[in-house]
Amino acid sequence: MSTAAAPNYELIQQDGLETNLLEVSMGPHHPSTHGVFRMDVKLDGETVVDLRPVFGYLHRNHEKLAENMSYLSSMPFTDRLDYFNSMANNWAYALAAEKLIDVEVPERAEYLRVIMAELTRLVNHISLVGFFINDLGALGTPLLYAFREREKILDLFEQASGARMMCNYFRFGGLRNDVPEGWLDRAGEVVDRFPAFLDEYEQLLCENEIILSRTQGVGNLPRELAISAGVTGPMLRASGMAYDLRKVDQYGIYDRFKFRVPYTDGDTGDCYDRFMIRMLEMRESIEILKQALAGIPEGEIMGNAPRVFKPKPAESYGRIEGPKGELGFYLIADGSPKPYRYRVRPPSLINLTVLRDMCLGGKIADAVIILGSIDIVLGEVDR
Amino acid sequence: MTILGGGIFKGMAVTLRNFVGSYINKKERLPTNDYSWRPDGDLPQGIGDYPKEEGEQLSDTTTVTEYSRNFPMLLHDGGEPMDTVRCVACQICERECPPQCIYIEKDYDENGKYIKRPAVFDIDVSVCMSCQICVEVCPFDAIVMNSQFELSTPDRFGGLLVRRDDLLKSNDYYHQIHPEEAAARDQKMAVEKAAKEAKKKAAAEKARAAAEKKAVEAAKEEAK
Amino acid sequence: MSLELLIATVPLMLIFATLFAFTTWLERKALARIQNRIGPNKVGIPCTRIGLFGLGQPAADGIKMIFKENIVPRGADRLFHLLAPILALIPSMLVLCFLPLDFPWLNENSVKAFLLDGAVIFFFAITGLNTLAVFMAGWASRNKYSLLGGMRAVAQMVSYEIPLVLSAVIVVMMVGSLNAAEIAKAQTGGDWFVFSPWGFAAFVIFFIAALAETNRSPFDLPEAESEIIAGYFTEYSGFKFALFFLAEYIAMFAISGLAVTLFLGGGDGPGLAVLPWLSVIWFLAKIFALIAVMIWLRGTLPRLRVDQLMGFAWKFMLPLSILNIFVAGFAWHAEQLDNTFITVITWVISLAILYSAASGLNQLNRGKVRPREYKYAE
């Protein structure tokens, strides 16, 4: 069990020279800490001998805010948790709240939820890969290719929900509105063109000698540690555990789709695996999207749930396979229109548990890419 | 056997393809600069140039989509805005607004009697997060989302606090920016109104029947 | 004499300063297009909306840089903080004079800088000063990131100087002179050194080492943005930053010019018999071709890690360049026999030796790094 130790400034005796460790505070404003994250790093030359993550620079006590407003009112705030995947956050919250009020979600809404969630996954994974390669030192080229494709998906989000990032689209018992006419065809077009982009992306990145030598063998995460540390999502699967909530929980209508879950055999579990698992997951998401777009029925979009409601006293925990890992919402209702307790289980924060273990002994450049491969969004880490 | 540095050359081939492609295939490679969806296939003159001349307004709503939302506006049914304003100052939106950016005061006439309209309706657009919750909770379809996005102002305080009279927009304008949504809303309102009127009519009918009955009974009584 | 000196050097400075401005525009534009953006396209003629493809951007940037506040961190060494960018600029400007550029306005009697014997040695001696400037900047800034960047820069520049010089040695061996003009003259008529296996290998090594010397991607570790903010010039702003920027680009010109002189035939090219002044155009065109490749690489590659960078220099480039010297030596002797068959055999053998040495070294250094297979759960 290793945990962050109290700072100690030991002197290193080498050849009669007394040298100090160099303590660098990376962040909260650093180009590659993905926001206002801070790592207190102690360096011996370029080698990381100690690393202490510091959180809280973006803390706004989202949970307290949500406990002081009605269930519906905190839906737009869930967009701002992980601002890359607002649709997935909406779904997790809706899932937890729907358990409280017991409402049936119409068929078409379920299909659209899957479509939105998988599009979100595509957005998240391409951007993550782009940011990751950016952390490796590329001049933003893969990132901008990723953003080029993300642009097309965000256009779809905008047409459906009215906003590109803060979608606020899911409602308890369905969705806010039906997609406009022709949206499904446009989505189909984007989905059909996506594999070609992925091919190009793989050609650009997956065989590049520099990327291979930079990422392989860096930031190894053994399977046992990954499970014990509650690491979820692509990072867990890269460590060799095929655990995907879409398969395990089969929430929504995921049991109707045929797709595979890529994972490793757990020997390596390094940055390259985490990067590649995301690349492979995108292909599976496209499979799901194709099936969903083909099978979506006509019909109602909203169940009979009221906008403002008072659930009976109960507890519920809804979780989904978010693009970053298990995103859970824990709600306690006490009979009032406001949740008594509202808790977000943020995958980004919990995946950071193992940051120190992975970084120690590496170079400072490794620490940066390990952080990049964890895939955090500070809106969710600090809440 | 792999070629020495083969992965790097492959990557360079991809970047070269993108370099050339950005000149040839604009739709695929430069999606943000692809205006082929516009009627004339290009941006209107001068839209790309920012900042514009002083006072110039970009009130071109064709660049926004049907469900696009920016900041709320209050609807009235035409004519003098305050006479036909739909808002009755019930303050539900004020209560439900997640960032609490709405402030409403009820309007009273000189006798202190509540008239169903707001005396003050302020929205602080520097706090509003365009979430549309107010639209959804409004039982009177009085508040909807505008798609006007040119709200920058040199005045931080007055300029970003939008007052009632600036928020008031006619239903025709709503139809102009969000045709489908507006039509659906009008239909819903018509249905509700019809239902209400039917109910009212039924009630009136009932009252009339009761009165008639009473009258008949009274007549009977008298006849006795 | 002094007038002739001015005639020789001032246009050179002006030309390269203009080319610097143009190159910044070119780099931004090319990178933008590689990344599927448009790049600078607004700044053109002032007070109008004429864009001129953003050609006014360098001028606007320059004006901005000059009028920006000069910030020196508290506790920094003010003197060395000021000296570092100047010291970075001087050597890179100085070596420009040793490029064999045949400007038409220079006559035989003018001071022709390239007449200096030992120009190649002088070139390496002067560019070595750059290291000092970078470390000075890193140290004087009183910033941990700057210090890390400075440390990286020293290690990197000193290491890569060795393969750089060793690959230049081959050309010197072949020509038998250190004079840049004579090296260029020896390659006239399309007989460039790059068109031989050892020459090509030397050129590739020289070019890679040149990337490292000028801190270009994928060897931009001293200014690695994602790790150490901006490395040694983290704490520089305004005009001092502009000087660093200028020095970096001038150093790019200088080292590309040297590569052109050594391997790509200097000002050699078609049409020289008719128009002798075309040689300057050819020379600059070749420099820009090399710079275009640098930009292209920058748009494609991520950077190496610091230990891999040093490993690459000492475990790959150094053995290969030493081997290359021997190959070139034997090949030179074989060519003296003036037998076509033996020449062909030499070429084939040296190609085979160099390629297998390169891939062998690559295999040794790479270890187990290769693409992997993944499993799927249903």
Add this chain to the structure above:
Amino acid sequence: MNELSHEPVLHQFPNAEWDEAAGAVIAPLGLARTMAEWLLGHGVDYCSNVTGVDYLEREVKEKITNDAGKVETVTRTEPARIDVVYHLYSMQNKTGPLVLKQRTSRDNAEAESLTPVWRSCDLQEREVFDLFGVNFKGHPDQRRILMWDEFEGHPMRRDYTEPFDYEWEPTPHNEILEKHQKGKVIV
């Protein structure tokens, strides 16, 4: 997903309570760590979510059937408490969730740290410590996580009032907030 049954847990630990309404096993004081280790040994290898819930002292009106068979309303006082809630799953068996609660008093909130059992509790227990002020015995590195070290109080407690010491600058929103404060209670 199959349910992770609580029956074996209750069988093994007779002192543990089963809260039917919340669907949670309530660990008796001082036994949480032992229970966690037992659970880990029985395949519950993944602790998903750790959080605290703060209950102030409150009066609960309950309808119960008395001895005479009549329904009557009884008012009883629930003592103030803080629950530390663990959502447990089994990754290898793909079962769950099992909700485990540690109940502690509000004034001297203390619970057993399960970080040595499940590493994922590390940051989350720090968060509970930070926001609820629950002291975790045996936590290897208990510091504030989201609030800064000098911060006083525990903001997620329900009786927490924020100090009026935040830096602020005037915005148009102040006008609205002032009116809110003058005119009515903020909902």
